[in-house]
Amino acid sequence: MTTGEVLERAGAGEDKDYVQSLVRGLEVIRAFSQYKPRMTLSEVAQHTGLTRAAARRFLLTLVREGYAETDGKLFALRPKVLELGFAYLSSLPMWEVAQPVMRDVVNTLQESCSLSVLDGDDIVYVARVPTARVMTIGLSIGSRLPAFCSSMGRVLLAGLPPAELAVFYDRVRIEKRTPRTVATMVALKEAVENARRQGWALVDQELELGLRSIAVPVRNRRGEVLAALNVSTHEGRSSIEAMRSQFLPVLLDAAQRISAALSQ
Amino acid sequence: MTTGEVLERAGAGEDKDYVQSLVRGLEVIRAFSQYKPRMTLSEVAQHTGLTRAAARRFLLTLVREGYAETDGKLFALRPKVLELGFAYLSSLPMWEVAQPVMRDVVNTLQESCSLSVLDGDDIVYVARVPTARVMTIGLSIGSRLPAFCSSMGRVLLAGLPPAELAVFYDRVRIEKRTPRTVATMVALKEAVENARRQGWALVDQELELGLRSIAVPVRNRRGEVLAALNVSTHEGRSSIEAMRSQFLPVLLDAAQRISAALSQ
């Protein structure tokens, strides 16, 4: 063995105060969503890059703690893992209050309504009220979309302190998802600046062809942007003008109601 | 030090293949929901029973991996932890399909509709569509209620294989939550048996005074009970008779639609 090469461990573990086993265990949990809901020990090992021995230890630990179950061959997650995600949602003050308000929005507009927050370069859905219609993209709580080409993303970016926004611009890689996706940094900056000025953002088929959405910010009493609220529709169902004249007022009112509820 | 007392570690760690650090780390995540959304290192240590040194390692690891953030003093969870819970939800085949069906139920009945699964002696909410009305209990995805005194619990218990149900009866401790809560094992068994015979369960203020709910099972194509669907209301708003005559048909139809969607 060569002399103490401390930082050889692939990518991870540069830090000192770092619990490798926690990270690996969380990887095992996440492997289930990224691949299949039911996996053998070896499949888990493959999809996490762990040795089979390691995968086994983590799986048995998860089973022992009630986070997973097994029939001896296949492993699957149990509802207890929801408590982990729930730990985050319950820390979001707006969450409980937003749900009924969003239901009202859906009832009024007959289109899906979502609430999201910014995490790195992505928006993350934290609440969602779907319509009965079958949607093109299957989105639910916890799923991510690139911030730069979604309506909620534009609104959330516009609410960032200038310094953080600058960091985002340095880091972000514009990837054309449709022919309509914003193509240049200049255009993106212009779109975000526009969202800031007008207090809302409309994105037309930049994420997926046929998908149109409009978003507004949800602010705390100090005016900081905490989340974004949006309504999405299909290109053939609502015109851009209709979204501005009909959807926008409903959304602004809903965001106002959520903000108001936060401030008591 | 005394001679190799292997099983001295409080409660845990009896097993061999057991990754202590994963369990501890998950405890840290969960500490945030059970206590406050923002905590100092020491508070986390207190609420998990870890030493401050250990709490620090886990918190720094979570921050490093994007599951938490800190301003140097306070720690808070980040949206990334949702991906963990999401790993479970995406493994539930019914989840996506249930949401719009549930929205229809809420629109028709103007009462909250929920979907839950059984985990041990509890039911765990996996989807929920609230009404605009303010509810007495703040329930959301991931939260738990005792199975024995909730309508969904009765339906889920009724769907258990006899052997597993017997184990449940041996284990369960009947705790009176209201004066109306079922008081004896005999009465509980009778209620579960009744739910099995009639294919639904109505529970009147056994969980909380004023709270009434009715539930039906969601089955896969083989007839196994996968989940329970319910509608809950307030005692003063809907009579028991109204729930039977109006709510029940809507619920049965909804459960049927979800089951049908699973079977393609």
Added chain:
DNA sequence: CAATTTTGTTCGCATTACGAACTAATGATG
């Protein structure tokens, strides 16, 4: 049904993660 591949488990040991001890920060008190 032997050979081969794949999956699951054991076990000695190196590394990890442990927590006692230390230091720094905060708050109380005369």
Added chain:
DNA sequence: CATCATTAGTTCGTAATGCGAACAAAATTG
């Protein structure tokens, strides 16, 4: 407003945890 007391955060030597190579068992194939 120094001093002490208490609480919070960090360091570091070391024991035990968790590691994975090696082994065994099961499944697959020729």
